[in-house]
Amino acid sequence: MAxxxxxxSALPAHVRTxxxxxxxxxxxxxxxxxxxxxxxxxxxxxxxxxxEAHRLHCxxxxxxxxxxxxxxxxxxIVTDVAPSDELEHTPERAPFRLxxxxxxxxxxxxxxxxxxxxxxxxxxxEVYPSQKGMRIRMSWPAAAGGLSPV
Amino acid sequence: xxxxxDHHSEDxxxxxxxxxxxxxxxxxxxxxxxxxxxxKGNFHLLVNMEKVDFLDSTGLGVLVGGxxxxxxxxxxxxxxxxxxxxxxxxxxxxxxxxxGIYASVEEAKExxxxxx
Numbered sequence: 554m555a556x557x558x559x560x561x562s563a564l565p566a567h568v569r570t571x572x573x574x575x576x577x578x579x580x581x582x583x584x585x586x587x588x589x590x591x592x593x594x595x596x597x598x599x600x601x602x603x604x605e606a607h608r609l610h611c612x613x614x615x616x617x618x619x620x621x622x623x624x625x626x627x628x629x630i631v632t633d634v635a636p637s638d639e640l641e642h643t644p645e646r647a648p649f650r651l652x653x654x655x656x657x658x659x660x661x662x663x664x665x666x667x668x669x670x671x672x673x674x675x676x677x678x679e680v681y682p683s684q685k686g687m688r689i690r691m692s693w694p695a696a697a698g699g700l701s702p703v
Numbered sequence: 704x705x706x707x708x709d710h711h712s713e714d715x716x717x718x719x720x721x722x723x724x725x726x727x728x729x730x731x732x733x734x735x736x737x738x739x740x741x742x743k744g745n746f747h748l749l750v751n752m753e754k755v756d757f758l759d760s761t762g763l764g765v766l767v768g769g770x771x772x773x774x775x776x777x778x779x780x781x782x783x784x785x786x787x788x789x790x791x792x793x794x795x796x797x798x799x800x801x802x803g804i805y806a807s808v809e810e811a812k813e814x815x816x817x818x819x
Binding site for chain 1: 763791
C-alpha cells in the first residue's frame with residue numbers, strides 16, 4: 554500500500570520538493586542514515602529525467618511519485634507519461650557511454666545518464682520504458698522499526 | 704538551498720565558487736556562468752565545490768560541457784571537492800578520470816602552477 558503519493562507539474566523547481574519529501578519519508582520509514590543521500594540523489598535523478606521528458610513531449614501532464622514502505626523496504630516509483638522510446642532514439646539523447654563522457658555528454662540532461670546514476674545508487678532498480686511513458690521503481694532496505702506515521 | 708555563484712581570477716586561473724544545490728532547476732545558472740567566463744577569455748577554470756550540498760547528473764553535464772568548451776581553447780576545468788557524497792557521483796559515472804579533482808584550492812593552484 555502506498556504511503557504517500559505526489560503528483561507535480563513538469564517544472565524543474567518541483568524536483569527539489571520531490572526529493573526532499575522522499576528523503577523525509579525514507580528517514581521515517583527507517584532507511585539507514587548512510588543511505589539517505591543515495592535515496593535523495595536517485596529520486597532526484599528519476600524526477601529530473603521525467604521532468605525533461607514531459608517538457609519535451611507533454612508539458613501539461615503531471616508526473617507521479619509513489620513512496621511505499623511495504624515488507625521491510627522503502628520503495629519509490631516515479632511514473633511519467635512521455636513516450637520514452639522517442640527519447641532513447643533521439644540522436645542528441647543517445648545512451649550515456651562511460652568510456653567516452655566528453656564525446657557523449659552534452660551539457661544538458663541525457664536520459665540514459667540519469668538512469669545509469671540511479672542504477673549505481675539503488676541496489677534494486679527496475680526501469681519499464683514504453684510508448685506511454687516510463688516507470689522507474691527503486692527500493693532500499695528499511696529497518697523494521699521505522700517510526701510510526703503519528 | 705538555492706545556488707550561490709561567485710568567481711574571481713588569480714593570475715591566469717579563474718576560481719568559481721559554488722554553494723548550494725546543483726540540480727535540474729539551478730544548473731542552467733552555472734552553465735550560463737561557465738559559458739560567459741569562456742566567452743570572456745577565461746580558459747583555465749577551477750570550480751570549488753566544497754560548499755555544494757547536492758549535485759545530480761544535470762550538474763555533471765554542465766561541468767562536462769564547461770570542460771569541453773575550455774578544452775576547445777586548450778584550457779582546463781578542474782574541481783575542488785572532498786565531500787564523499789559529491790565524489791561518489793563522479794566515481795559512479797567514471798568522471799573521476801575526466802576531471803582533475805583536488806582537496807583544496809591551494810593544492811589545485813600549486814598543480815596548475817606546475818603545469819604552466
